[in-house]
Amino acid sequence: MLSIKNLNKTYAGGFQALKDVDLEINQGEIFALLGPNGAGKTTLINVVCGIVKPTSGSVLVNGYDAVSDYRATRSIIGLVPQELPVETFESVWKTANFSRGLFGRLSNPDHVEQVLRSLSLWDKKDSRIIELSGGMKRRVLIAKALSHEPDLLFLDEPTAGVDVELRQDMWNVVSSLRESGVTVILTTHYIEEAEEMADRVGVINHGEIILVQEKVSLMQELGKKQLFLHLHEPLSEVPTHLNPYGLEVSGDGFELIYTYDTKEEHTGITSLLGELQESGIGFNDLRTSQSSLEEIFVDLVKRPA
Numbered sequence: 253m254l255s256i257k258n259l260n261k262t263y264a265g266g267f268q269a270l271k272d273v274d275l276e277i278n279q280g281e282i283f284a285l286l287g288p289n290g291a292g293k294t295t296l297i298n299v300v301c302g303i304v305k306p307t308s309g310s311v312l313v314n315g316y317d318a319v320s321d322y323r324a325t326r327s328i329i330g331l332v333p334q335e336l337p338v339e340t341f342e343s344v345w346k347t348a349n350f351s352r353g354l355f356g357r358l359s360n361p362d363h364v365e366q367v368l369r370s371l372s373l374w375d376k377k378d379s380r381i382i383e384l385s386g387g388m389k390r391r392v393l394i395a396k397a398l399s400h401e402p403d404l405l406f407l408d409e410p411t412a413g414v415d416v417e418l419r420q421d422m423w424n425v426v427s428s429l430r431e432s433g434v435t436v437i438l439t440t441h442y443i444e445e446a447e448e449m450a451d452r453v454g455v456i457n458h459g460e461i462i463l464v465q466e467k468v469s470l471m472q473e474l475g476k477k478q479l480f481l482h483l484h485e486p487l488s489e490v491p492t493h494l495n496p497y498g499l500e501v502s503g504d505g506f507e508l509i510y511t512y513d514t515k516e517e518h519t520g521i522t523s524l525l526g527e528l529q530e531s532g533i534g535f536n537d538l539r540t541s542q543s544s545l546e547e548i549f550v551d552l553v554k555r556p557a
């Protein structure tokens with residue numbers, strides 16, 4: 253659906269915002285592009301959408317060149333921009349319907365109604381955009397992008413500054429888009445959002461894509477798992493014969509923490525529990541926790557380039 257090769261962007265002031273970006277996005281996938289402020293996410297999206305002109309490299313959307321075949325590519329792309337565009341006096345209903353016309357789609361009030369309802373905007377359909385709150389305006393941007401039924405949808409921080417409910421609405425909208433085969437590329441600073449929605453995750457830092465991977469395998473590969481044992485009696489230190497397990501003791505001495513690798517054939521849990529029993533260390537509760545995508549992400553972008 254999207255093929256980006258050797259893409260570079262240097263802004264007029266001389267700042268290089270994208271460095272040799274290569275990225276292939278399959279039809280129907282949900283791709284989350286993550287990266288710190290200023291990493292180049294919006295620049296990348298804007299190049300694909302024809303808003304920013306690339307310095308070099310190629311961008312193909314469904315086989316069409318995003319620069320020379322601008323019209324062909326733009327007609328199948330939907331964009332929810334990061335910045336709220338100028339305020340308008342038009343109604344929500346008219347704005348959403350007008351957006352269809354802009355993309356050469358026949359009017360389809362049923363579709364627009366369904367989009368507005370899915371974003372909890374139906375009761376605001378007659379309100380003028382300028383009278384809406386910030387979060388509501390963002391919902392309208394999403395409704396506009398969805399109203400013309402794009403094949404490739406960009407969501408540039410769609411849930412920045414919106415309430416929990418819209419975030420939930422968004423997740424539902426994206427999962428129904430997934431079912432209808434729409435390809436979605438989203439950026440977000442709420443990593444749990446990517447964890448919830450994405451099939452694949454890309455990380456961009458200082459204009460370079462530093463990682464692209466299936467979310468599930470990424471979390472398995474880079475994530476670690478920990479076992480927390482709550483002890484009957486507090487321990488001041490780990491008995492030396494347990495040193496090979498690399499255990500940690502919590503501040504109050506009541507919790508023993510074992511970090512293990514789920515990919516290993518032997519996690520060491522069985523033998524650890526056996527040795528604890530032999531040493532007379534009893535416990536009355538246990539839990540495990542897996543590192544989140546957020547922890548993995550923070551580790552990745554902290555690494556020296």
Ligand SMILES: Nc1ncnc2c1ncn2[C@@H]1O[C@H](COP(=O)(O)OP(=O)(O)OP(=O)(O)O)[C@@H](O)[C@H]1O
Binds near residue numbers: 288
């Ligand atoms: N029009 C412009 N002229 C010059 N530099 C720009 C322009 N637009 C963006 N930049 C610079 O390019 C870099 C990447 O910006 P971009 O907006 O793509 O980042 P981003 O990853 O979307 O960040 P954020 O998470 O804050 O939205 C930044 O250093 C920014 O200052």
Ligand SMILES: [Mg+2]
Binds near residue numbers: 293294295408
């Ligand atoms: Mg941005």
